Amino acid sequence: MSWRKDQGRSERGYHHGNLKEALLQAALDLISKKGPAGFTFADAARMAGVSPAAPYRHFRDRDELIASIAQRGFEQFEAALTQAWDDGRPDTVTAFERVGRAYLAFAREEPAFYSAMFESGLPPDANPALMAAGERAFAIIRAAAERLAALAPPGMPRPPAMMMALHIWSMSHGVASLFGRGDAARRKLPMSPEELLEAEVLIYLRGLGFPTERRPGATPPPLDDRPPGDKAGPWGKAK
Amino acid sequence: MSWRKDQGRSERGYHHGNLKEALLQAALDLISKKGPAGFTFADAARMAGVSPAAPYRHFRDRDELIASIAQRGFEQFEAALTQAWDDGRPDTVTAFERVGRAYLAFAREEPAFYSAMFESGLPPDANPALMAAGERAFAIIRAAAERLAALAPPGMPRPPAMMMALHIWSMSHGVASLFGRGDAARRKLPMSPEELLEAEVLIYLRGLGFPTERRPGATPPPLDDRPPGDKAGPWGKAK
DNA sequence: CAGCTCATGTGAACGGCTTTTACATGAGGC
DNA sequence: GCCTCATGTAAAAGCCGTTCACATGAGCTG
Numbered sequence A, B: 001m002s003w004r005k006d007q008g009r010s011e012r013g014y015h016h017g018n019l020k021e022a023l024l025q026a027a028l029d030l031i032s033k034k035g036p037a038g039f040t041f042a043d044a045a046r047m048a049g050v051s052p053a054a055p056y057r058h059f060r061d062r063d064e065l066i067a068s069i070a071q072r073g074f075e076q077f078e079a080a081l082t083q084a085w086d087d088g089r090p091d092t093v094t095a096f097e098r099v100g101r102a103y104l105a106f107a108r109e110e111p112a113f114y115s116a117m118f119e120s121g122l123p124p125d126a127n128p129a130l131m132a133a134g135e136r137a138f139a140i141i142r143a144a145a146e147r148l149a150a151l152a153p154p155g156m157p158r159p160p161a162m163m164m165a166l167h168i169w170s171m172s173h174g175v176a177s178l179f180g181r182g183d184a185a186r187r188k189l190p191m192s193p194e195e196l197l198e199a200e201v202l203i204y205l206r207g208l209g210f211p212t213e214r215r216p217g218a219t220p221p222p223l224d225d226r227p228p229g230d231k232a233g234p235w236g237k238a239k
Numbered sequence C: 001c002a003g004c005t006c007a008t009g010t011g012a013a014c015g016g017c018t019t020t021t022a023c024a025t026g027a028g029g030c
Numbered sequence D: 001g002c003c004t005c006a007t008g009t010a011a012a013a014g015c016c017g018t019t020c021a022c023a024t025g026a027g028c029t030g
Helices: A019-038 A041-048 A062-088 A092-109 A111-118 A128-150 A161-180 A193-207 B019-038 B041-048 B062-088 B092-109 B111-118 B128-150 B161-180 B193-207
Strands: none
Touching (some): A062 A092, A062 A111, B062 B128, B092 B193, B111 B161
16 A cells, blocks of 8 residues: 555655556545535645646546546445445345445445535536446446346236336435435434435335345235234334 | 616616625526536626625625525425425325425426535535525425325324435435436436336335325225236336 | 657646725715 | 715735646666
8 A cells, every 4th residue: 555655755756656546545535525616636736745737647627537536436336335235145135225225334434435426516428437437336226126126026016127226226315415424414313324214215115015024035924914013114213 | 577777787886786686696597507616706796797806795705605595595495395285285195296396396497506405515504594494495395294194094103204204305305416407417217307206205105005096085905905907006117 | 778758747827716905986864 | 965884896815727838757779
């Protein structure tokens, strides 16, 4: 993790040696501190110890730097979701819930990435690589939805996986952007964002006819025939 | 709608006469054209025909102007939701769906307001009036959720209205910010945002045990006992 | 090793933005 | 009719994004 040239600190020749990476790192720091709007090209250059003109050797302009960060964000996001999904192990529902938590965790732990990805106001069509990266991340959710849809109880009509994926994504993004980040947009909630999202998804899945019990092999009893102690439903004791 | 002093156009004395309003209007125009980040204090002043320093007589700084817009946005938002809700007429479910469509319509037709309200990155705690306005808008959703919750079928545990409201809000906001605005962040969808959200909410409500039929007085048949023709579910023919 | 080349960094400069300060104007109350 | 004070202006400081001509030196070529 350490560089040949001393962390851009005191002694550094005319050439930085790894400016592009240093700029991306600096930008991440700054965005997480001051938001994507407050972030400054010149600040990033200063933090990397170069002149304000140097970044232009690596990025056409400020927007391209932000787009690079968004793209990298989507890649890490995809990796995080992939790991959480773990190809549906040990069972589809458990893995699915893990994906939801991973979504929120990413938004909370990488607010700089998240806002670059979703709140930077970049023209989405002008950047094919960026859009492709976003598409790949969404593909994970879509794949998970596909597997879930295949599990739909036989009696019910099978829901379109694409629609399910879009629904799940909108719930996750909604919760993450309204309540998810540590500091910003905080409202007093009767429950944590994770609990809120989990309950939301469980209710939604139940609406599609899925069993809401967590045990893998358990055949779900019909909705009106659950044991009395199980009637609490997907929400806790929230008033 | 016309002002004593000719629309800030040609002849205007030393004093503008209605600068504050003109600035808010100009800012709205600019934000809707170039996003809240691209909007410029100086530009708004120019558009109002005054010097760049004049706005400081009416707003402490650029952020306060944006906050004013956000607040005004929440007020119009609240009005739109209130009108859509219409106190639950003609029946709770119909009115509830109207609220969902009103939410999306607002995000689409007033993108400047919407982004000032939700994407400007303002510190929410630093602005009590703004937060209160947001709270009042949310209160409409909450009130609607309350009425819906009261309709929960007797056999089911009654869902907490606050949680329902948060769920509905996160779905609406998720759909609106991911797919809702005319130009930005557009993805190819198999259905319109309105249809997407309506299906999402219907499935969710069904997960809570609500009947998904639209007719007001109709007593819902148990989930497993619907007439065959009704099994299509809340989604259309989406692939 | 000498020499060349080209990617990478520098310094200076332009225009624009935000914000402050001292000053100008004139609308409305006395 | 005069005074006052809210409201506007001009000028200036400091920052930022961006460009351009120029400097540096890493790495190839011989």
